[in-house]
Amino acid sequence: MQWNVALLGFGNVGRALAELLHAKADDLRDELGLTIRVVGISTGRHGHVIDKMGVNLRTALDAVQHGSPITGLHQGRTIEDTAHFLAECPATLVFESIPTNPVDGLPALAYDFGLLERGIHVVTANKGPVAFGYHELSAVAARSEVGFFFESTVMDGAPVLGIGREGLPAAQIQRIRGIFNSTTNYILTRMEEESLTFDQALAEAQKIGIAETDPTLDIDGWDASIKTVILANVLMGADLRPADVDRTGIRGMELSEVKQAAAAGERIRLICSAMREGEQVVARVAPERVPLTDSLASVRGTTSIVDYETDILPRLTVIENDPGPKTTAYGMLVDMINIARGRHTAINENFLRKMEEV
Amino acid sequence: MQWNVALLGFGNVGRALAELLHAKADDLRDELGLTIRVVGISTGRHGHVIDKMGVNLRTALDAVQHGSPITGLHQGRTIEDTAHFLAECPATLVFESIPTNPVDGLPALAYDFGLLERGIHVVTANKGPVAFGYHELSAVAARSEVGFFFESTVMDGAPVLGIGREGLPAAQIQRIRGIFNSTTNYILTRMEEESLTFDQALAEAQKIGIAETDPTLDIDGWDASIKTVILANVLMGADLRPADVDRTGIRGMELSEVKQAAAAGERIRLICSAMREGEQVVARVAPERVPLTDSLASVRGTTSIVDYETDILPRLTVIENDPGPKTTAYGMLVDMINIARGRHTAINENFLRKMEEV
Numbered sequence: 001m002q003w004n005v006a007l008l009g010f011g012n013v014g015r016a017l018a019e020l021l022h023a024k025a026d027d028l029r030d031e032l033g034l035t036i037r038v039v040g041i042s043t044g045r046h047g048h049v050i051d052k053m054g055v056n057l058r059t060a061l062d063a064v065q066h067g068s069p070i071t072g073l074h075q076g077r078t079i080e081d082t083a084h085f086l087a088e089c090p091a092t093l094v095f096e097s098i099p100t101n102p103v104d105g106l107p108a109l110a111y112d113f114g115l116l117e118r119g120i121h122v123v124t125a126n127k128g129p130v131a132f133g134y135h136e137l138s139a140v141a142a143r144s145e146v147g148f149f150f151e152s153t154v155m156d157g158a159p160v161l162g163i164g165r166e167g168l169p170a171a172q173i174q175r176i177r178g179i180f181n182s183t184t185n186y187i188l189t190r191m192e193e194e195s196l197t198f199d200q201a202l203a204e205a206q207k208i209g210i211a212e213t214d215p216t217l218d219i220d221g222w223d224a225s226i227k228t229v230i231l232a233n234v235l236m237g238a239d240l241r242p243a244d245v246d247r248t249g250i251r252g253m254e255l256s257e258v259k260q261a262a263a264a265g266e267r268i269r270l271i272c273s274a275m276r277e278g279e280q281v282v283a284r285v286a287p288e289r290v291p292l293t294d295s296l297a298s299v300r301g302t303t304s305i306v307d308y309e310t311d312i313l314p315r316l317t318v319i320e321n322d323p324g325p326k327t328t329a330y331g332m333l334v335d336m337i338n339i340a341r342g343r344h345t346a347i348n349e350n351f352l353r354k355m356e357e358v
Numbered sequence: 359m360q361w362n363v364a365l366l367g368f369g370n371v372g373r374a375l376a377e378l379l380h381a382k383a384d385d386l387r388d389e390l391g392l393t394i395r396v397v398g399i400s401t402g403r404h405g406h407v408i409d410k411m412g413v414n415l416r417t418a419l420d421a422v423q424h425g426s427p428i429t430g431l432h433q434g435r436t437i438e439d440t441a442h443f444l445a446e447c448p449a450t451l452v453f454e455s456i457p458t459n460p461v462d463g464l465p466a467l468a469y470d471f472g473l474l475e476r477g478i479h480v481v482t483a484n485k486g487p488v489a490f491g492y493h494e495l496s497a498v499a500a501r502s503e504v505g506f507f508f509e510s511t512v513m514d515g516a517p518v519l520g521i522g523r524e525g526l527p528a529a530q531i532q533r534i535r536g537i538f539n540s541t542t543n544y545i546l547t548r549m550e551e552e553s554l555t556f557d558q559a560l561a562e563a564q565k566i567g568i569a570e571t572d573p574t575l576d577i578d579g580w581d582a583s584i585k586t587v588i589l590a591n592v593l594m595g596a597d598l599r600p601a602d603v604d605r606t607g608i609r610g611m612e613l614s615e616v617k618q619a620a621a622a623g624e625r626i627r628l629i630c631s632a633m634r635e636g637e638q639v640v641a642r643v644a645p646e647r648v649p650l651t652d653s654l655a656s657v658r659g660t661t662s663i664v665d666y667e668t669d670i671l672p673r674l675t676v677i678e679n680d681p682g683p684k685t686t687a688y689g690m691l692v693d694m695i696n697i698a699r700g701r702h703t704a705i706n707e708n709f710l711r712k713m714e715e716v
Contacts, residue, residue, distance in 0.1 A: 020670075024528050027528050028528060031527075031528065032528070157670065157671050158525075159521055159524065159525025159526070162521075162525045163517055163520075163521065163525070165524075166517065166520050166524040166696065166701070167516075167520045167521070167692065169692060169696075170382050170385050170386060170389065170390070170692075170695060293656075295653070295656060298651075312378075312682075312685065312688045313678065313681070313685055313688065314680050314681070314682060315678075315679035316516055316676070316679070317676065317677035317678075317679065318674070318675065319653065319673075319674070319675035319676075320671065320673075320674055321673035321674070321675065322673065323671070323672070324670075324672060327670065327671055330670045333528060334525065334526075334527060334528075337527045337528060338524065341701075341703070342700060342703070343524065345699070345700075
């Protein structure tokens with residue numbers, strides 16, 4: 001069984017995925033019967049390539065690593081731009097990982113919509129389309145009978161959305177609570193454990209590449225809000241946008257506040273939550289003092305955590321400890337496998353038909 | 359879409375499942391399109407009932423609560439015994455929850471095998487058949503193209519097996535480590551927090567119904583070993599039996615040991631582990647001193663925890679906090695839903711065929 005896939009976006013995540021598809025090729029074939037052929041790659045600054053016979057991933061990875069265009073691998077007439085790439089690409093599934101637009105999710109939202117409309121599966125690690133267009137994108141995917149999965153948008157490769165879909169059906173989630181932004185958690189941990197000021201800890205985070213040069217999205221709580229909206233909309237049936245979140249970041253957090261909390265046996269964490277209040281789901285991101293007895297307090301550095309409180313399981317907790325660079329790409333691989341297994345179908349109709357005949 | 363199901367076993371778990379099927383009937387119909395009809399109930403001491411038109415669950419639950427037989431609900435000629443019940447029962451899926459036999463898994467293993475062979479799906483909360491017959495039972499289920507799911511056998515309703523199946527495909531699990539026995543964890547927590555001796559803490563656990571009158575299976579580590587074997591065999595491809603586990607229980611644990619650990623900033627926990635060593639998987643259950651910084655140390659009372667260490671995600675942790683009486687039954691309901699969704703099929707063949715045609 002051969003699958004033709006394309007990579008839309010070839011930054012850190014797209015390239016890690018290419019490496020992973022290469023490294024796991026034998027396992028995918030032997031364990032799942034899946035042979036994956038990459039028939040197209042669209043990059044932001046290194047051009048576009050389409051080859052129906054399969055693009056050599058090693059050559060493409062090497063080219064980008066050396067700052068060279070990948071267009072030499074292209075077969076056929078020149079690809080002008082991303083829209084042209086999408087129109088020409090002979091893939092049955094597209095892995096989308098272009099940069100997140102935190103304002104409206106564009107243009108990825110439109111690209112993903114167009115692909116789904118044409119009956120092409122989409123796996124994305126991009127939070128923008130999901131935070132701004134989840135309901136529309138799922139509706140078009142369902143109409144086209146294709147998959148639209150995005151496990152990597154929250155807590156990288158940890159199956160936090162998969163658990164909702166596969167592990168908590170027919171349960172009502174009353175509250176979701178967690179720590180989803182690793183930059184702010186890293187800063188708070190460094191302040192608390194090494195008595196750094198906020199500015200010092202931020203500078204450290206920037207030095208090792210955990211924080212961006214412009215850290216606004218992280219430290220003002222936007223990234224955390226976007227992820228909270230994704231969980232609320234997908235798992236709790238809400239229809240929120242990032243601006244609907246009651247949002248407070250950690251910019252200018254005083255070391256004295258962190259120390260006061262520690263003296264009281266507590267830790268300050270940027271807590272994300274989505275909670276049912278009557279018919280509504282209310283979302284909030286804010287620094288909170290958490291007692292050490294709460295598992296959220298024990299989360300250090302770039303580790304992340306989510307708690308699901310449901311009508312049946314009182315509290316289920318998932319922790320992703322020290323994610324590496326491969327984990328986001330792994331979430332995308334899992335999504336592809338689960339689409340191949342038909343996990344995007346609500347109830348397996350063929351199966352039920354067979355049951356009726358019994 | 360109507361499903362005819364039967365309950366084999368009507369103890370605490372079977373009755374909680376009957377309550378849950380009743381409580382969630384509207385959600386199952388509205389959200390998943392599933393209408394469930396219970397067409398048979400087989401009890402250990404209250405008789406057997408089969409009714410193709412549907413057994414009144416409320417009446418059956420009330421009868422058992424009053425210590426009465428349920429045979430008044432039966433339609434047709436008298437059911438002699440369990441084998442007779444199984445032969446006559448017109449179900450497409452059987453929920454099995456008869457008592458666990460920790461020596462060889464019988465007779466449940468044979469009942470489950472027979473049902474699967476006849477093309478009837480089996481959902482079980484019974485650890486015996488899985489610990490002693492997982493490979494044989496999965497093989498017959500696959501040959502009959504039916505589901506054999508058992509999420510509730512480890513950590514109740516927490517999706518610890520589902521995460522392996524749905525969230526970690528194409529990853530290699532190197533080690534699984536956790537706390538799976540709530541009785542021993544409750545005893546250790548009481549000893550540590552209230553300076554009770556082992557005998558005092560055990561007596562408390564027995565008083566509130568957490569420990570059995572004969573607590574051997576829990577305190578000597580058999581229950582923990584059985585669960586460890588299930589995870590090793592299902593998620594790591596091992597072929598172990600409970601006797602293969604290097605097993606040490608907590609019987610006779612001295613309060614002074616617990617106190618010494620606490621003084622050193624550690625806690626004693628009954629740690630279960632399964633680890634790859636070359637081509638082998640080695641399983642172990644033993645009390646260990648765990649530093650407070652390890653999330654396993656923070657697990658108190660009846661809460662349970664599992665850590666998966668894989669080649670891709672360094673460490674994924676799942677905690678089920680304070681499970682209630684309904685959570686085991688919920689795991690069985692989830693299994694049924696996932697069989698209805700075709701999750702027992704490796705790759706959705708129809709779907710892939712459609713992909714090829716594109």
